[in-house]
Amino acid sequence: MTTTKQTFSFPQSQGVPPQVGPFAHATQWGNLLFITGQMPTDPATGAVVGDDIVTQATQVRKNLEAVLAQFGLTFDDALMVRIYLTSFEDYAAFNTAYASWFKGPLPSRTCVGVTGLAVGAIVEIDLIAGIANG
Template identity: 65%
Template sequence: MRETFNFPADSGVPPQVGPFSHATRWGDMLFVTGQMPTDPRTGKIVAGGLIEQSLQVKKNLEAVIAHFGLTLDDSLMVRVYLESFDDYDKFNACYRTWFTKALPSRTCVGVHGLAVGALVEIDLILGIPK
């Protein structure tokens, strides 16, 4: 059975910027909607460049999955959207530090633009351990 989850403003998860759920659980899998580099306290994109934005996206992903007792190490698949594919190597250097176990599968796509002027957006598919 499918369950969808939205989190209130005081949950540490940024507010939605469109018509979607923060996460959807299907059996032992969790699908997390793309997170932006939004500071959940202000609702604004964090200052700085790609690395600062990537680290905020990581925090936002961690805030969503913490509600399910998960960590990034439970990720099965990661999709990364970079506003400039010229940032691929810079992003990879940061991303490699996010995991303590084997890296999950990943797709990284260069795009022509992201919502709210972001430089990076990331969504996840995670396995929920039994």
């Protein structure tokens, strides 16, 4: 079986924020979809939304959902989620918001503390989703 890599970038008109670096929004390899870390930026303006963890995490979720939607997927298709937080003081509040994002079983997850993120964000999230055989 031959598997090829396909990369995808989406315009802001599809609800996906503009790229802030040289990357694709998503890369598909077989039935796996790797989604680039999303920031808490408004797709229309590129500006960071909010200054608290819940507001920023909510915008990151919306941005990830916009990419997932391009493939007919939702958060319940996530297999692995990686979260970057600039302050672990936000950990509990983030977890409360995050747990509400899923209807089915939770995916595997890693949460990493970092000293800074692009665009001055306090949270960034990337994920790997599975694409079911139709």
